[in-house]
Amino acid sequence: MKNLIRIVVLFLVFTSCEKTEDDTNNDCTSNCTVLRGRFVTLNNFPVSNIRVSLKYKIGGGELGGGSTRKIVNIESDQYGNFNKDFFIKDRELGNSAGGYFDVEIDDSKIDINKYIRTNNLIGGSSTDIGFAIYSITRRDTIIDETFYIPIxxxxxxxxxxxxxxxxxxxxxxxxxxxxxxxxxxxxxxxxxxxxxxxxxxxxxxxxxxxxxxxxxxxxxxxxxxxxxxxxxxxxxxxxxxxxxxxxxxxxxxxx
Structure with a gap:
């Protein structure tokens, strides 16, 4: 029984070591990387209110202990555009970095009766349009993506x-x-x-x-x-x- 308690305690210790850091309110003023793009629909008309987030994730293995840094959290504007400068830390830069950048797209706020979304509740779902970036080698990188949201x-x-x-x-x-x-x-x-x-x-x-x-x-x-x-x-x-x-x-x- 004592051994079981020790195992449970060790498991809780390891999993509780997973860290989350929120830098989404930080402004980058120099040596910035850029995440930008646009959401459009039929006839290149803009789609607003789609949330774009960027995180840097390091896995912790089976026992946890990984980390997530929240970096960008923005929405497309009335013109369908999103744009944010952010700073990459030294440990996140280059091919030898231990994690990856994860770009998530949340279109749940757009009208489900007007647009085909990633989750349509009926008739199944389209593909997840988020994507991972496994290496950024230069801080002056521009990540530029355009997405189509059908009527x-x-x-x-x-x-x-x-x-x-x-x-x-x-x-x-x-x-x-x-x-x-x-x-x-x-x-x-x-x-x-x-x-x-x-x-x-x-x-x-x-x-x-x-x-x-x-x-x-x-x-x-x-x-x-x-x-x-x-x-x-x-x-x-x-x-x-x-x-x-x-x-x-x-x-x-x-x-």
């Missing part, structure tokens, strides 16, 4: 004649669309931006005939992906659509 539009999708022939059979629809960081050229979607996705276990056939309310990106090339697992054999089909404003699109697929 959310809904279409009707009918998944008909679903008759499960064996356990595990599936009839599902997923959507893929421009979303997230600017990558230069996304040939899959003919877009400057990365690919977001929704569905994945949310828009599925549960009856013989099913009428689903599925969201897509307005004004953009979208891929409607229809997944079938029929008698244990899986298949996938992609259908390209562009969704205009005030659309009344209705698509029908048979199992």
């Amino acid at each position: 959310k539009a809904f279409i009707k999708v009918n998944l008909n004649n679903f008759v499960s022939q064996r356990a595990g059979d599936l009839f599902e629809v997923r959507t893929l669309y421009p979303f997230g960081p600017k990558v230069g050229l996304n040939t899959f979607l003919n877009s400057e931006y990365s690919t977001g996705f929704s569905g994945y276990g949310n828009w599925i056939a549960t009856n013989l005939n099913n009428r689903l309310n599925v969201f897509v990106a307005e004004g953009e090339k979208n891929i409607i992906r229809v997944i079938r697992i029929k008698n244990g054999i899986g298949s996938s089909q992609d259908f390209e659509i562009t969704v205009p404003p005030n659309n009344t699109l209705e698509l029908t697929y048979n199992f």
Whole structure:
């Protein structure tokens, strides 16, 4: 019993050594690194109120003892821009530094009825658009990222004649669309931006005939992906659509 108590005490000591330092209110005046960028939607219109945070993290292993330094905590302004100068400490600079920089994006304050977010509550989620930087070698580095936040539009999708022939059979629809960081050229979607996705276990056939309310990106090339697992054999089909404003699109697929 005494040995068990010692183990518990040692565990609490090690895990309690994990440190958090908050420097988000500090202003950098010299030798600064810059975190900046922009959030835009359809037609390059700005998106405000998206929070961007930057932390420096050092892992502590299984017993804890790591550390986190909070460095930047800002929101995109009315023009969709975010910009913050910050100072990198000596122990955080260079390839031999023991941790990494973690950029987190929080879009939970933007209107879920207007935009496709990283967490849409219904229809699954798109990819997390935060990112890690494993090494910064110069303090005069500029970290510059632009992100695309799609306008959310809904279409009707009918998944008909679903008759499960064996356990595990599936009839599902997923959507893929421009979303997230600017990558230069996304040939899959003919877009400057990365690919977001929704569905994945949310828009599925549960009856013989099913009428689903599925969201897509307005004004953009979208891929409607229809997944079938029929008698244990899986298949996938992609259908390209562009969704205009005030659309009344209705698509029908048979199992």
